[in-house]
Amino acid sequence: MTETAGPSDDETGVIEESTELEEGAETLHGCPVTQSHGQTVLHTQADGYQQLVQNLRDDGYGVCVDLCGVDHLGNNTRVLPSSVPSERFEVVVNLLDVQAQRRIRIRVQIPEASPTIASISDIHPGAEAMEREATDMFGVQFEGHPDPTPILLPDGWEGHPLRKDFSMGRIPVQFKAVDGR
Amino acid sequence: MTTLDHLRNRDAVLRMSETEAEERAAVVDPDDERMIINMGPQHPSTHGVLRVTMELQGETVLRSKPVIGYLHTGMEKTAEDLTYLQGPTNVTRMDYASPLFTELTFSLAVEALLEVEIPDRATWIRMLMCELNRMSSHLLFLATNGMDLGAVGMMIYGWREREEVLRFFEKVTGLRMNHNYIRPGGVAADLPDGWRDDIRSILDALPERLEQFDVLMTGQPIWRERTQGIGVITTEEALALGATGPILRSTGYAWDLRRAMPYLAYDQVDFDIVVGTYGDTFDRYAIRLNEIRESMRIVEQCLELMPEGAYRAEDRKVTPPPRARIDESMEALIHHFKIFTEGFKVPPGEIYTAVESPRGELGCYLVSDGGAKPQRMHIRAPSFVNLQTLPHMMHGGLLADAIAVISSIDPIMGEVDR
Numbered sequence: 153m154t155e156t157a158g159p160s161d162d163e164t165g166v167i168e169e170s171t172e173l174e175e176g177a178e179t180l181h182g183c184p185v186t187q188s189h190g191q192t193v194l195h196t197q198a199d200g201y202q203q204l205v206q207n208l209r210d211d212g213y214g215v216c217v218d219l220c221g222v223d224h225l226g227n228n229t230r231v232l233p234s235s236v237p238s239e240r241f242e243v244v245v246n247l248l249d250v251q252a253q254r255r256i257r258i259r260v261q262i263p264e265a266s267p268t269i270a271s272i273s274d275i276h277p278g279a280e281a282m283e284r285e286a287t288d289m290f291g292v293q294f295e296g297h298p299d300p301t302p303i304l305l306p307d308g309w310e311g312h313p314l315r316k317d318f319s320m321g322r323i324p325v326q327f328k329a330v331d332g333r
Numbered sequence: 334m335t336t337l338d339h340l341r342n343r344d345a346v347l348r349m350s351e352t353e354a355e356e357r358a359a360v361v362d363p364d365d366e367r368m369i370i371n372m373g374p375q376h377p378s379t380h381g382v383l384r385v386t387m388e389l390q391g392e393t394v395l396r397s398k399p400v401i402g403y404l405h406t407g408m409e410k411t412a413e414d415l416t417y418l419q420g421p422t423n424v425t426r427m428d429y430a431s432p433l434f435t436e437l438t439f440s441l442a443v444e445a446l447l448e449v450e451i452p453d454r455a456t457w458i459r460m461l462m463c464e465l466n467r468m469s470s471h472l473l474f475l476a477t478n479g480m481d482l483g484a485v486g487m488m489i490y491g492w493r494e495r496e497e498v499l500r501f502f503e504k505v506t507g508l509r510m511n512h513n514y515i516r517p518g519g520v521a522a523d524l525p526d527g528w529r530d531d532i533r534s535i536l537d538a539l540p541e542r543l544e545q546f547d548v549l550m551t552g553q554p555i556w557r558e559r560t561q562g563i564g565v566i567t568t569e570e571a572l573a574l575g576a577t578g579p580i581l582r583s584t585g586y587a588w589d590l591r592r593a594m595p596y597l598a599y600d601q602v603d604f605d606i607v608v609g610t611y612g613d614t615f616d617r618y619a620i621r622l623n624e625i626r627e628s629m630r631i632v633e634q635c636l637e638l639m640p641e642g643a644y645r646a647e648d649r650k651v652t653p654p655p656r657a658r659i660d661e662s663m664e665a666l667i668h669h670f671k672i673f674t675e676g677f678k679v680p681p682g683e684i685y686t687a688v689e690s691p692r693g694e695l696g697c698y699l700v701s702d703g704g705a706k707p708q709r710m711h712i713r714a715p716s717f718v719n720l721q722t723l724p725h726m727m728h729g730g731l732l733a734d735a736i737a738v739i740s741s742i743d744p745i746m747g748e749v750d751r
Contacts, residue, residue, distance in 0.1 A: 189445050189684050215572050218685070218696055218713040227702040229681035244698060246685050246713070250572065250586075253593050257685060277340050278575025281721050289409075299348035304402040304750060307351050313410055314709075320407075320414060 181207045183258075184233035193257045195236040201260050202270040205245070209275055213247035213256055216276035219283060220244055221262075221290035225316040232261075240264040241290055245272070245279075262292055271297040289314035336569035345728035347388055347396035354386050366390050374403045378481045378736045381746035385723070385739070392732050397724045401717075404750035412710035416676025417443050420710070422513045424697075427712060428748040429510055431470040433463050434690040435697075435712065435748075436515035441596065441686040442699040443517035446679050449651055453598075454642040455519035460597045461635040462505070462514065463688075464628040465532075468539075469498040470691040471621040471628075474743045475546060478618055481740040482559050484550060494542055501531050518652040519645025529636060536629055543625060551619065560615035564726035564738035567612060574725070575718045578693025579624070580742065583609035583616035590689035602634045614734075614741040621691075621743075651677050676705035685713075692716050692743060712751060716744040 178185040181204055183196045196204055205216075222242040224230055232238050241262035248255050262269060271294035273280040283294045284303035291312040294300065302309060311318050347369075349357070358369045373384035382403035388396040412423050424439045425432040437459060444451060476491025499509040504525055506512035514521045550556045566576070568584040581588050589606045591599040607623040609616025645652045653672050654665035671677075681703040687696040693715030700709040719742055726738045 188682060189448075191685060193683075216575055217577075217687070217694055217718075218698060218711075220698055220709075220711040220713075222700055222709045222711075224708070227700075227708050229703045231681075244683075244711075246696065246698070250588055250593075255594075255685070274337070276575070277337065277573050278718060278721060281717060285717075299346070301350045302402070304405040306402065313407055318410075320410060 184235055195233050195259050197261050198269040205272045205275055212249040212251055215248040216279045217248045218246040219279050221286040221292050223316045241267055267291055268293045270295050336573050345724040347386055347398040380744055394727045394730055397727050399720045399723050401749050404746045408751045416705045417517055417679055418676050421516050425511045425513055427751055428745045430473050430745050431466050431691050432511055433466040433515055434688055434695050438686050438688045438695050438697040440515050440517045442684050442697040445684045446682050446701050449646050449648055451519050451646050452643045453640045455644050456597050457635055457639050458520050459515055464631045465498050467628045467691045468625050469495045471625050474621050478740045481736050497535050523644040563614040563734045565613045566722055566726055574721045576722045578715055579617050579620045580719055582620055584612035585610050602631050604631050614737050617741040678705050690715055714748040716748045720744055
């Protein structure tokens with residue numbers, strides 16, 4: 153199942169995601185698998201996410217190319233497998249297998265009440281900066297992260313800018329105090 | 334797991350907050366020979382506003398940490414407030430040295446969600462422009478890399494050649510940089526009359542200049558002394574840290590998305606992947622120099638194989654109608670008005686597309702809720718991820734070599750901070 157990014161490989165002709173989801177037959181490491189425009193997507197909850205990444209690493213997905221947060225507040229068009237309850241936040245991890253030249257994507261559901269999941273920087277050290285970015289932007293905490301400091305935002309910034317309820321333009325720019333002024 | 338243990342045990346990353354580093358720097362302990370110094374964000378060799386906090390022992394770098402965010406302008410948030418048609422104007426400002434690639438990955442993502450087929454000519458124009466952009470980006474690297482290591486003449490030469498390419502871009506897109514040329518559905522305009530002659534003159538002049546660079550830098554003992562064996566990284570480390578592009582290829586691993594997961598029409602052109610052997614600063618320099626030659630080969634083939642036809646999809650819900658049609662057709666006028674006021678709606682879904690930018694894997698993760706603006710648009714910036722290799726490359730090296738290592742990563746801060 154070689155995955156290539158781009159419009160050219162839409163041959164599978166995914167017309168409606170939902171029809172496929174109802175069958176719910178295919179799973180990988182106990183997580184439901186769906187296809188999105190020819191790309192393989194795994195759905196999971198915060199529990200077991202770290203183990204899933206570890207299992208996939210053992211399967212050959214040795215590179216964590218991307219990790220980002222998504223805020224689905226106000227998005228009611230999302231289609232998920234019935235076994236995975238939808239939550240406000242998602243952490244989306246794109247893994248790459250350079251040997252077999254394939255990709256896989258994990259969508260982790262993160263509840264708004266306790267936006268905490270395990271860090272995968274132990275398995276993929278490259279995820280470290282991306283997890284820090286997700287913490288900055290969405291307030292998702294990564295347990296066991298070796299350096300949970302802000303990365304793109306200044307120290308002490310209040311709020312998480314990429315959350316949907318963080319409005320643009322109304323927030324005064326926060327400056328840090330400078331001694332002697 | 335040995336690579337992971339190695340990366341962890343090496344203790345190359347200074348895991349410390351800004352405040353903590355300042356406090357540590359203020360404490361003077363005569364028995365402790367280590368000290369924390371700060372380089373940047375205002376430093377000529379930090380390529381913009383990169384700041385590196387380094388722990389030194391004498392002149393040796395022990396631990397370090399890139400401190401970024403000085404150029405963070407919330408472009409991913411801005412993207413959520415722009416229609417898909419306006420999107421490229423935003424993303425093109427991320428990697429300002431190779432703007433067409435970010436436009437490309439964004440456009441590919443939108444097209445995949447729309448399931449729009451783009452005409453062959455648009456695909457080939459995109460490929461031609463991207464390879465020219467790879468050339469201009471690598472020429473800029475040669476210029477700044479030379480400047481950082483004291484070959485100041487190289488700065489002028491690199492800039493001069495790059496300007497030739499940018500002049501062609503200006504003719505095609507109207508702007509030297511930040512083109513907004515590659516858009517969902519195709520490209521903004523067809524290639525202008527005489528484009529073959531312009532490219533021909535670039536391709537004719539450049540090989541001789543590249544040989545001059547070889548004389549000026551590649552074979553020169555001082556240059557080799559400053560770059561060989563400096564900032565070494567292994568394949569396993571690079572993969573574990575998520576590094577792609579010339580950094581990964583310098584370790585001898587031939588990973589190039591143009592070959593491994595072809596997009597556009599890269600499976601129809603002939604080119605070689607340039608790899609290094611030692612994973613050092615010299616290899617990364619040599620790879621980029623030779624990638625210019627490979628890009629020239631691809632451009633040459635684009636000249637030959639450029640198909641005729643439309644330069645953007647004829648789907649009136651996505652691309653505006655030709656100007657002439659607006660005067661004679663009410664429907665064309667409505668389509669034009671709709672596209673530029675409301676934008677076009679993209680079916681719900683999510684997609685990740687990736688292209689090989691001059692710096693590595695440039696990805697776009699796009700989530701649509703069915704509206705005219707993205708629910709979420711995330712750019713996987715290669716420079717952002719590649720910067721994580723910096724502490725590991727600098728560990729145990731000299732402070733003076735830190736400059737060479739930073740330069741060889743070729744980070745573009747607009748893309749790092751977004």
